[in-house]
Amino acid sequence: MKKVLVLWAYWNVWQVVSIDLINSWFFVWIWWRNEKKIDSFISKIKSNNVEKVLFDISDEKSLLNVFSNYDLIINCLEYTFNQTILDSCIKSAKNYVDLWDDYEWIKISRSKDWLAKENWIFACIWAWSAPGIVNILTKYAIRDIEEINTITISFSDEVKNAPEKMLPFNFQTVVEEIIGDALLFENWKYSFVKWNSKKIDADFCNTNSLNQCFLPGSLVTNHDEQFSLPDYLSNKWIKNFYFVMKHSDNVVKLVESLDEFWFLSKEKINVKWVEISPFDFCNTIMSNFAPQNFKVEDKESLFIKIDNIVVEIVNYSVDWIPAWVMNTWIWCSLIAQDILNNSYTPGVNHPEDFVDEEWFISELKKRNFEIYIDWKRI
Numbered sequence: 399m400k401k402v403l404v405l406w407a408y409w410n411v412w413q414v415v416s417i418d419l420i421n422s423w424f425f426v427w428i429w430w431r432n433e434k435k436i437d438s439f440i441s442k443i444k445s446n447n448v449e450k451v452l453f454d455i456s457d458e459k460s461l462l463n464v465f466s467n468y469d470l471i472i473n474c475l476e477y478t479f480n481q482t483i484l485d486s487c488i489k490s491a492k493n494y495v496d497l498w499d500d501y502e503w504i505k506i507s508r509s510k511d512w513l514a515k516e517n518w519i520f521a522c523i524w525a526w527s528a529p530g531i532v533n534i535l536t537k538y539a540i541r542d543i544e545e546i547n548t549i550t551i552s553f554s555d556e557v558k559n560a561p562e563k564m565l566p567f568n569f570q571t572v573v574e575e576i577i578g579d580a581l582l583f584e585n586w587k588y589s590f591v592k593w594n595s596k597k598i599d600a601d602f603c604n605t606n607s608l609n610q611c612f613l614p615g616s617l618v619t620n621h622d623e624q625f626s627l628p629d630y631l632s633n634k635w636i637k638n639f640y641f642v643m644k645h646s647d648n649v650v651k652l653v654e655s656l657d658e659f660w661f662l663s664k665e666k667i668n669v670k671w672v673e674i675s676p677f678d679f680c681n682t683i684m685s686n687f688a689p690q691n692f693k694v695e696d697k698e699s700l701f702i703k704i705d706n707i708v709v710e711i712v713n714y715s716v717d718w719i720p721a722w723v724m725n726t727w728i729w730c731s732l733i734a735q736d737i738l739n740n741s742y743t744p745g746v747n748h749p750e751d752f753v754d755e756e757w758f759i760s761e762l763k764k765r766n767f768e769i770y771i772d773w774k775r776i
Contacts, residue, residue: 418731530729538755569684583639602701616642
């Protein structure tokens, strides 16, 4: 039986990934900072296919010794750990999956492609819903298209009884979406534009609908699709590629006001002999008091518009798992299973570089995902 090590630090991600791997007949080991939470999780799921492992994640020698026991390392830690864990996987010759990066981190990971090949490991970076699910279904939908003018991607949440000022996800991510310089792929080339300066009217609607999926004035923001898909699909002559986010006016104004008064600065200052940045301080407060989408009575749709073709991926909440959590994290489990079950050419890859679309769609269907192309369910 293949052995998988899951490194966890965020929300419900490790539980979704671990449970799906266990249900797919893989043996899973889990590392986290909080041993009691691991014990609680193991006792809750009542499976013989999971164990905990404890080690010092800040010590490279410890990492190399532990990693040598596994076939695949799934890194669900904060993205600041990505290079440390990837480097240790390369040195210990173990396959690797991670969940998130930003533009600069992606370039660093990709620069290690030759090291991964030299040590014969396969690494997949940013294996979550966007770019994972989105990239593979885009790859599937455009098989018979020779030339594409514009691809636009976004998502829409539908949450019952949601507070009016609810954040769609944690405060730090909302801030980064709004004030971070946006990566564009426009007129066949990449560029960055100042935050909040590029907006488009995104239309993912069926002509017979009531415009529930029309997103006027959506912000163009950074997502890995913009970095990888135009290159991967260069033979399709894609002219423009956008990932857009629609935040409420209240949330945008709040973030802009906090930025104007220096509350979002990441420069550290001394406050009563403690070094902290205004951003970290503000993030702590907002994370504790701003309502976030952790409700389970909801659904989430991922939208891909390829010129006039619309692809929609719909998922619903399950028990204690919100729809956006399932969308985001189930893909990590599927990527891990694909790597464990197949032999791929070593290197550092994006999901679309290797995943078989037919297998992937069949696996999503098993997990009750609904997939529509041009409003017809496939």
